[in-house]
Amino acid sequence: xxxxxxxxxxxxxxxxxxxxxxxxxxxxxxxxxxxxxxxxxxxxxxxxxxxxxxxxxxxxxxxxxxxxxxxxxxxxxxxxxxxxxxxxxxxxxxxxxxxxxxxxxxxxxxxxxxxxxxxxxxxxxxxxxxxxxxxxxxxxxxxxxxxxxxxxxxxxxxxxxxxxxxxxxxxxxxxxxxxxxxxxxxxxxxxxxxxxxxxxxxxxxxxxxxxxxxxxxxxxxxxxxxxxxxxxxxxxxxxxxxxxxxxxxxxxxxxxxxxxxxxxxxxxxxxxxxxxxxxxxxxxxxxxxxxxxxxxxxxxxxxxxxxxxxxxxxxxxxxxxxxxxxxxxxxxxxxxxxxxxxxxxxxxxxxxxxxx
Amino acid sequence: xxxxxxxxxxxxxxxxxxxxxxxxxxxxxxxxxxxxxxxxxxxxxxxxxxxxxxx
Numbered sequence: 001x002x003x004x005x006x007x008x009x010x011x012x013x014x015x016x017x018x019x020x021x022x023x024x025x026x027x028x029x030x031x032x033x034x035x036x037x038x039x040x041x042x043x044x045x046x047x048x049x050x051x052x053x054x055x056x057x058x059x060x061x062x063x064x065x066x067x068x069x070x071x072x073x074x075x076x077x078x079x080x081x082x083x084x085x086x087x088x089x090x091x092x093x094x095x096x097x098x099x100x101x102x103x104x105x106x107x108x109x110x111x112x113x114x115x116x117x118x119x120x121x122x123x124x125x126x127x128x129x130x131x132x133x134x135x136x137x138x139x140x141x142x143x144x145x146x147x148x149x150x151x152x153x154x155x156x157x158x159x160x161x162x163x164x165x166x167x168x169x170x171x172x173x174x175x176x177x178x179x180x181x182x183x184x185x186x187x188x189x190x191x192x193x194x195x196x197x198x199x200x201x202x203x204x205x206x207x208x209x210x211x212x213x214x215x216x217x218x219x220x221x222x223x224x225x226x227x228x229x230x231x232x233x234x235x236x237x238x239x240x241x242x243x244x245x246x247x248x249x250x251x252x253x254x255x256x257x258x259x260x261x262x263x264x265x266x267x268x269x270x271x272x273x274x275x276x277x278x279x280x281x282x283x284x285x286x287x288x289x290x291x292x293x294x295x296x297x298x299x300x301x302x303x304x305x306x307x308x309x310x311x312x313x314x315x316x317x318x319x320x321x322x323x324x325x326x327x328x329x330x331x332x333x334x335x336x337x338x339x340x341x342x343x344x345x346x347x348x349x350x351x352x353x354x355x356x
Numbered sequence: 357x358x359x360x361x362x363x364x365x366x367x368x369x370x371x372x373x374x375x376x377x378x379x380x381x382x383x384x385x386x387x388x389x390x391x392x393x394x395x396x397x398x399x400x401x402x403x404x405x406x407x408x409x410x411x
Contacts, residue, residue, distance in 0.1 A: 131385070172365055178376060186380045
């Protein structure tokens with residue numbers, strides 16, 4: 001959200017976030033290799049190359065699980081939001097760890113013949129009709145291509161140029177990469193090991209990711225089933241609740257029958273409404289709060305004035321606004337979106353109970 | 357200002373996660389019914405390995 005272009009707006013929290021991730025990755029790799037040397041001995045021992053390969057591969061899988069869990073976790077509990085803030089850094093590191101695993105595996109298993117290693121990767125096994133000998137390496141390679149696309153377009157440059165909606169659609173392909181990687185593990189590592197730890201860990205991972213998504217999705221669906229709007233004065237109005245139902249400097253989110261979410265904010269003794277969708281990455285504005293008089297997105301801190309949905313100068317982003325009114329002590333919001341940046345008169349709650 | 361893509365996003369993970377479960381189950385099934393573990397991945401470039409070099 002900068003008017004002056006800066007490649008990466010490094011900040012202290014961002015550096016700390018990255019240092020923690022890198023430290024955790026290095027620690028994981030070291031612990032995996034050392035533990036592997038102790039556990040797998042004799043006939044079941046692996047060479048150092050294979051051990052490192054497995055450490056990198058399993059690390060990438062763990063990182064991808066974390067990346068996929070952050071979204072629903074942040075929706076279920078706002079305490080996870082700080083981790084979501086730089087989720088893209090985690091995604092890019094996941095790609096690099098997976099790339100290291102892939103390069104090592106291709107070099108080790110395909111680099112010593114006369115066939116080009118990449119050609120060998122895609123042609124040396126065509127047993128697509130066998131579960132046991134399924135060409136799992138192709139699945140891993142396909143997942144790596146998807147992760148590369150996501151890492152390469154993770155910067156705000158692409159978000160801005162592709163548009164937030166297209167960028168988000170593209171980045172939803174992380175779920176495709178996840179399915180490919182589950183297949184890569186299921187038909188690869190799980191077929192080569194006799195232990196039960198691998199299948200249990202992978203099953204737990206899928207279970208955790210699935211459960212969190214279902215829980216967050218169910219909660220959102222329940223929240224979207226609000227009270228139906230009532231027609232009045234040529235408009236449709238949704239009941240938001242009593243003024244005390246809206247927390248101070250925060251919002252209550254309602255959903256129109258068409259599926260559009262509206263964030264109704266209480267700032268001071270006034271109420272204003274904007275779309276719930278941040279112009280940056282579609283973050284849930286209604287889960288943010290008022291900071292310095294501006295609605296602040298919980299995902300990346302983009303800000304908008306509550307009265308007109310405009311970002312404070314010198315920024316130029318705008319979001320749609322909605323008319324609000326108070327009828328018989330109940331806050332109501334119109335279901336008709338006004339063009340982004342349209343000023344509205346914040347409704348004063350004078351005489352109403354405003355402290356929620 | 358509609359956000360139909362929100363529902364499309366939901367559909368993506370609602371399809372992807374069961375697919376992951378099915379694939380994992382297929383992998384476990386294959387392993388349980390296998391007589392012995394593979395000594396090495398099925399796809400290995402063994403066309404003409406350089407003697408004494410390949411790990």
